Amino acid sequence: MITDEDIDQIGARPLTTGDWFKVVGIMAIYRQDKKSEALLAFDSLAKFFLPSHPQHDFHWRQKAILAAIRTSNVFQSQKRIVYAGGHTKTSSERMRGYAAKREGIKHREVSVPINAAVTAANPATGRATSSPTLHFFSGPWLAGEPSNDDDKDGHGRGDGPIIVYAHGGGYVEPIAPSAHVALARSMAKACGARQVIFVAYALCPEAQYPSQLVQIVESLRYLLEQENIPPGDLVLAGDSAGAHMMASLLAHIAAPAPYVPPLRPSGQFLAVVLLSPWFTWTDAASLGTSACDFLEGPHTANLVRVLRPRVEDVWCEIVAAPNAHEVWARVFGVEGSGEKPLVKRLLVTASDSEIMHRDARVFAIDYAGATSVSVGAGDSETQFARVRSETRVFAVGRRETHVQPGLDEAVRYYGGGTWRALQAFMSSLRD
Structure with a gap:
């Protein structure tokens, strides 16, 4: 309420x-x-x-x-x-409407069961966490090909990975298909993905932390155990709050949260893609403003308060939690941790001028050991070849805004720096 x-x-x-x-x-x-x-x-x-x-x-x-x-x-x-x-309209209503208006989309949805006994004592609300909905998109539309009635298997023409996408929006806004679906589709085309799965999760302030953490963990558990998808076939992706959600998921796998049962994948994930991740919580108001960004620190701080997070939790405060360095060393298998990395490839993007750049950089460079690559609209292909070749990449868009690739997709502009970096990285997953 x-x-x-x-x-x-x-x-x-x-x-x-x-x-x-x-x-x-x-x-x-x-x-x-x-x-x-x-x-x-x-x-x-x-x-x-x-x-x-x-x-x-x-x-x-x-x-x-x-x-x-x-x-x-x-x-x-x-x-x-x-x-x-x-x-x-909710995210699920928007996804149904989007699929109904386009040819060549094979769409199915699944309500993921949540163990009420585990989540009944949500510290924020005292209520059980609601079930997230998974929207499976496949078919000729995914590859940008004409519809073919002979395509009966429910998949696109690609034989590549499966993308699991969590949308951004400050945990308060539903999915925006013109940006989020278009962006995920372009990622799928670049890597020849056979399916994209969108996570329709509960929004604040009706559902507060750790509801979204519980939902993403149980969503992945469903995909691994009920859909029988191998971890090596999965690309976990998200933008802004959705990127935070995917990072929370990784942290839970490495160091299980008390709110939901542990999750133990049988192998490494193919890749993780975090676009302009929202990792600044404790001092969000200090983010200030930027002439290049539409986000503002004070309003971001208001959203944090509505989510009612526990900033001492590494599953919430991704960068600044007391044990963050230790947990991410386990996730990425950094030298001396004794752990095998949970993910084979990593891409983090951010603008050098967006207000959330600082913690995105700390996460990518200090915690994940990524290589920083500056990208711009006019850069040569040589620059983007670095994005394709590195195992872990922090692609920094010059003078761009928050989640610039999503905005570029919304207006069908395909020449931006981080958009091109994203395409380069996804295409490298074909190798």
């Missing part, structure tokens, strides 16, 4: 008369020409064309979506509490 305290913490407020005039104006423009994203946020967009703006050389499509996001942030806190209250 959403409390007044939750509303205060998340920063939601009633829309003022001025806000409503802005809404009417924006919607009028939007309905006039849905394809003109530049008109949606004209005032904000104009700033991107000033020579002094750090992103003035971005593609116009990138500028348009960033301007739209910055404009929508006026109403973001109100929108998020509406999402969390269930007054809009």
Whole structure:
């Protein structure tokens, strides 16, 4: 149940008369020409064309979506509490709608059972954790091929891995198919994946920590034990909060949390992909702002408070928890740990100008021992060859924003630095 305290913490407020005039104006423009994203946020967009703006050389499509996001942030806190209250379509409803409107998608969904006895005493809510839903997407659509009625096996044309994807959104927003599904599909095409599995998890403030940890652990357990998928066939991927969720899963495998039974995979995972991971919790307000990023530290801190995390837990505070270094040494099998790595390959991406860059770098470089590679839209293929060849990579986009590849997919721009790095890494999984 959403409390007044939750509303205060998340920063939601009633829309003022001025806000409503802005809404009417924006919607009028939007309905006039849905394809003109530049008109949606004209005032904000104009700033991107000033020579002094750090992103003035971005593609116009990138500028348009960033301007739209910055404009929508006026109403973001109100929108998020509406999402969390269930007054809009859930992730599962969006996934069903997306699949129904596109040819060549083979879609099935599974509600993952949760042991109520294990989760009945959730320290945040005192209630049992709800079941997550897994959405299996496959078929010719996955490979970008025409639909073929002879494809009866439920898989795409690829014989590559299976991608398990957890979407971002601050743990309060449902999946955005135009960005998240499109991004996962492009990853699948790059590596010839035969299937993408999306995790529809519970959102805050209705479900608080450690609900999402329990859900991702039980989702993977289901895939390993009921779907009989070998760990070596799996690419675990996520962006922002979804990347945090995947990291929490790895931490649980190495050092089991008390909230859910241990999980012991029979082998290494093929790869883990963490896009702009949200790893800063304890001092989120200190993240500040950036001219290149649409996220702001104070609002991020509000989201942290709504999640009601236990920041002493390494499954929550990925980087700054007291035993984080020890746990990640076990996950990545660093020298002296005596452990075999849980994952064969790792890609972490972040912009050098996004507010969450600091802890993403600590995780990738200090904990995982990744090689840092700076990437930009105009870089030669030689730079991206490094991404393909390294076992663990920290791809740093120059002057980009939070989860830039997802925004690029939403506007169908395929030349960004981290987008190209992601494609290079995924294509290397074919080898």
